[in-house]
Amino acid sequence: MGRWEPNAHGRLAAAALELYSERGYEQTTVAEIARRAGLTERTFFRHYADKREVLFATSGEFQELFVRAVAGALKSAAPIDALAVGLDAVSEMLTDQRDCVRTRQAVIMANPELQERDLIKLTSMSAALADTLRRHGVTEPAASLAAEAGVAVFKVGFERWVAGDEERELSRLMRESLDELKAVTAGR
Amino acid sequence: MGRWEPNAHGRLAAAALELYSERGYEQTTVAEIARRAGLTERTFFRHYADKREVLFATSGEFQELFVRAVAGALKSAAPIDALAVGLDAVSEMLTDQRDCVRTRQAVIMANPELQERDLIKLTSMSAALADTLRRHGVTEPAASLAAEAGVAVFKVGFERWVAGDEERELSRLMRESLDELKAVTAGR
DNA sequence: CTGTCGATGACAGTCACTGACATCAACAGT
DNA sequence: ACTGTTGATGTCAGTGACTGTCATCGACAG
Numbered sequence A, B: 001m002g003r004w005e006p007n008a009h010g011r012l013a014a015a016a017l018e019l020y021s022e023r024g025y026e027q028t029t030v031a032e033i034a035r036r037a038g039l040t041e042r043t044f045f046r047h048y049a050d051k052r053e054v055l056f057a058t059s060g061e062f063q064e065l066f067v068r069a070v071a072g073a074l075k076s077a078a079p080i081d082a083l084a085v086g087l088d089a090v091s092e093m094l095t096d097q098r099d100c101v102r103t104r105q106a107v108i109m110a111n112p113e114l115q116e117r118d119l120i121k122l123t124s125m126s127a128a129l130a131d132t133l134r135r136h137g138v139t140e141p142a143a144s145l146a147a148e149a150g151v152a153v154f155k156v157g158f159e160r161w162v163a164g165d166e167e168r169e170l171s172r173l174m175r176e177s178l179d180e181l182k183a184v185t186a187g188r
Numbered sequence C: 001c002t003g004t005c006g007a008t009g010a011c012a013g014t015c016a017c018t019g020a021c022a023t024c025a026a027c028a029g030t
Numbered sequence D: 001a002c003t004g005t006t007g008a009t010g011t012c013a014g015t016g017a018c019t020g021t022c023a024t025c026g027a028c029a030g
Helices: A008-023 A030-036 A041-047 A059-074 A079-095 A098-109 A112-135 A142-163 A170-185 B008-023 B030-036 B041-047 B059-074 B079-095 B098-109 B112-135 B142-163 B170-185
Strands: none
Touching (some): A008 A098, A030 A041, A059 A079, A059 A112, A079 A098, A079 A112, A079 A142, A079 A170, A079 B170, A112 A142, A142 A170, A170 B079, A170 B142, B008 B098, B059 B079, B059 B112, B079 B170, B098 B142, B112 B142, B142 B170
């Protein structure tokens, strides 16, 4: 057995989400998060680069899933259809964790600093998708634009899922959003 | 004559851009910016909410120009064509200030915190465009998606303009980007 | 001449974040 | 069993962004 309680990383993330959700992001100090996790402030910053990052621990995993799904589909599909496959993959992942995702999103939406961090994660996602498209022969600027379009569809579909009642499936909302984007860019 | 030198706001913005550009954003303290502008740190924060915001003083004006152009065109054009008119309007505005815009963009690209702020300004722009589309009868989610698409085209066109040589006109790059987006969402 | 106003300065305080060094269980090699 | 190393953590003293509060004092209205 180790010298310390295991999973300090996860304990910090859980404590942070609780506190941000209970009293708000700004009203929570890093020292409080660390104390609830049974650690010190200094140790918090050894696990997370800053006070915001603790809410985005899984974003790398999320990005990888999206990118892998798109890369797999690209061998036999047009870029826009490969992106649809990726959107389907992430929809499934999010559907499994609906309550946790909603709590987290409520915290993010309540604070501009967290929204900024969220946006740069989506930009990172867009860059990774564009890179994948390029590796499969899509040229610029089509690759960047397709990736941006895919992320835009994700943003709108996700927002509707979080805001709406539980009846509407995420994957269905994603497909509807993609169809709307196609319609609107076609001039309708 | 006033008690103080005029245009404290502008002096702070100029001093900040200089210092960020000369030695980098992180290596510059707010006290240094204020001193170069002949003011104190406390006064800096009366003019700008934080150290980042001083680089985004004109973003409100920029957003208004874009929105107004789109709103004007919407009376007789489809959403996507109205957005094209807006892109043309902002292209003209930026073309007039090419050197200053490039300096500023180099500073932003060199620092993640500034990129985050840039992204939330673009999101604000997207929200304003979506609102304008809704006011002109476009329903959700088409309005949000069209707005996101317009901003995506702006991002890609602008990036190519800043990165490329001076021969390529911004408005031309914007139109090319929009055409590429149409092509890629149509499945090609 | 006088009272209000508005932009600024002065100053103390909180908190996010960092660097440097100390601690000490676990573990490997002998 | 002895010992040196390792790695996650604690401790502590910073720096700098940002805020609240009160003082200052030309301009300007009446």
